[in-house]
Amino acid sequence: MRYIVAVALLGATCTVWAAVPLRGTGAPGALLLVVAAVCVSAGLLRLVRKDSGQQERYVFPGLFGGLLYTANDVLLRTGWETGAAVSVIVLEALHPSRPWHTGLLAVAVACYLLAVHQAESAVPAAVFRGQSRVLLASLVLVVVATGVAMVPASSTQSGWLEILAALAAMTAGGLALPL
Amino acid sequence: MTPAATGRLLVNRHLTWRISGHARRLFYVALAGLALAVVARRPEFVAVAAPALVLLGTWRGPKPAAVQVSTQLSAGRVFEGEQVAVDVVVTGQGDSAIELVLHPADGIEVVRGHDRAATSPARLSLAVARWGRYWPGFVEVVVWDRCRLFEAHTFVALPELDCYPLPALHRKAVVLGPLASRSGDHPARTPGEGAEFGGVRQYVPGDRQRSINWAATTRRGRLQVNTFAAERSEDVVLIVDATSDVGELGSTTVDHALRGALGVARTYLDARDRVGMVFFGERMRWLAPGLGDRQFFRLIDAVLAGRAGWSSGNDITRLPRAALPPGAAVIAFSPLLDPKFVETLRDLRQRSFSVTVVDVLDITPKATRDRLERLAERIWRLERQALLFSLGELGITVVRWDGADQLTLPVRRRTRQPVGIRR
Numbered sequence: 039m040r041y042i043v044a045v046a047l048l049g050a051t052c053t054v055w056a057a058v059p060l061r062g063t064g065a066p067g068a069l070l071l072v073v074a075a076v077c078v079s080a081g082l083l084r085l086v087r088k089d090s091g092q093q094e095r096y097v098f099p100g101l102f103g104g105l106l107y108t109a110n111d112v113l114l115r116t117g118w119e120t121g122a123a124v125s126v127i128v129l130e131a132l133h134p135s136r137p138w139h140t141g142l143l144a145v146a147v148a149c150y151l152l153a154v155h156q157a158e159s160a161v162p163a164a165v166f167r168g169q170s171r172v173l174l175a176s177l178v179l180v181v182v183a184t185g186v187a188m189v190p191a192s193s194t195q196s197g198w199l200e201i202l203a204a205l206a207a208m209t210a211g212g213l214a215l216p217l
Numbered sequence: 218m219t220p221a222a223t224g225r226l227l228v229n230r231h232l233t234w235r236i237s238g239h240a241r242r243l244f245y246v247a248l249a250g251l252a253l254a255v256v257a258r259r260p261e262f263v264a265v266a267a268p269a270l271v272l273l274g275t276w277r278g279p280k281p282a283a284v285q286v287s288t289q290l291s292a293g294r295v296f297e298g299e300q301v302a303v304d305v306v307v308t309g310q311g312d313s314a315i316e317l318v319l320h321p322a323d324g325i326e327v328v329r330g331h332d333r334a335a336t337s338p339a340r341l342s343l344a345v346a347r348w349g350r351y352w353p354g355f356v357e358v359v360v361w362d363r364c365r366l367f368e369a370h371t372f373v374a375l376p377e378l379d380c381y382p383l384p385a386l387h388r389k390a391v392v393l394g395p396l397a398s399r400s401g402d403h404p405a406r407t408p409g410e411g412a413e414f415g416g417v418r419q420y421v422p423g424d425r426q427r428s429i430n431w432a433a434t435t436r437r438g439r440l441q442v443n444t445f446a447a448e449r450s451e452d453v454v455l456i457v458d459a460t461s462d463v464g465e466l467g468s469t470t471v472d473h474a475l476r477g478a479l480g481v482a483r484t485y486l487d488a489r490d491r492v493g494m495v496f497f498g499e500r501m502r503w504l505a506p507g508l509g510d511r512q513f514f515r516l517i518d519a520v521l522a523g524r525a526g527w528s529s530g531n532d533i534t535r536l537p538r539a540a541l542p543p544g545a546a547v548i549a550f551s552p553l554l555d556p557k558f559v560e561t562l563r564d565l566r567q568r569s570f571s572v573t574v575v576d577v578l579d580i581t582p583k584a585t586r587d588r589l590e591r592l593a594e595r596i597w598r599l600e601r602q603a604l605l606f607s608l609g610e611l612g613i614t615v616v617r618w619d620g621a622d623q624l625t626l627p628v629r630r631r632t633r634q635p636v637g638i639r640r
Contacts, residue, residue, distance in 0.1 A: 135261065184261055184264045
């Protein structure tokens, strides 16, 4: 249950962090905020339902019962967390460039996905110790990519060089990892 | 599947690995981050993709090709409501993480908090609510690679489990008919070597010195000895009427009948009586009276074996002589809904058996506002009263039992007190 609480907190944090300030993003921003909120809530509901076990089903449930079963199936089978993460990232992209803000969002989204996975399974969190190097390297790369983005760009090649530099740093970091 | 000597089932399972939902989510986040970085020319979104890409980069970690799973139930036979522990041991997974999930079959309930585990060996728990012979379900073993990008699922069936009806609480063995000549626990009307005090009489040569009553001897001036009642056993035949099964699952009339019958059987077997059972259902089956714990479990096994097909009555109304020893006390558990069974009871009484009926029907037709339905319900009640009256006229005692109370209470008034012994 505590992992579900963690998922709720991280999901809400990511959504709010990516949405603030909402002014200037227009209608797409509001739409993405709604989508992200719905996805986070539905993902939470899915985890809670999964935790509460399988419910008894009737052979002839009736119209209302059939609709309930269909809604339940949709709830359990849809990748709500993927939708939440992607919509949060796109919502962040609607804002003007703010690298440090995006960097923190990257960390929060990664934590959200790990928490979701943790809440889905009964595997204890100690298993993440085996991934500590990988997670640490991820954090370093987030910092590097964010730092690269904060370097003032040249006027003509705006953005491309920084992207390539960030990708190169990530590739180098990935290759250097003792996996 | 290799059944070991201890009842442990050991299976070897080959694993088929597939991409996990976690990896899928990481992939989409990485894709979104990189796409936004390229489309919007904003390098900070590479940072969003970075953790996901690094985690996805570990996809070539070691993955075991097979695991060995061993399962064992803590008990193969339980009573209703008892819990069973399932010990699961997984070997051969190496560094991979495992998760065990218990999937119960119909009629089996998992114990909250004990239906999942992430260690090996692990102990999961399940509970059985209703009697029967069950295949309790299966254990799902999920194996994850080191970074949980790939997962493999395998399923292992659990061994068969027998759930016995919980015997009703019944403490008083009632003497309903003539006692046999075998020694037992019931005080008989004849003198003997039991523990029940019978009276005092004058000493005759051959009497044991230890039975001399010195107080009476002093008072009367002649040697007086104590006498005791003999202790005899009884033959009891329990009839379970399974021709009608009404009520909610778990508290149907057949459930009540079986629980009551086993409670009574337990009491009489403890009193060293011989107990037999007749199953009056689609097919009539019986177990000849027997003694001891072995007979109790034989009765239960017969109950479990005969569960299927108890839905309609048979055409036999006369119970065979082999199932009924002469002078046996007959205790029938029935909702008294089947006319053929009522005919059987009448036949038993005409054959001079002492018959007691425990009426296990604890539901009645629901009264509605419809006039015809109310009339039908009233007629049903009147017919029922007439039936009970006619059975009473034949000398058949009918007591009601709803399955919840102690069975001693309705049967107590049939208890026969020992009488003084005269010589």
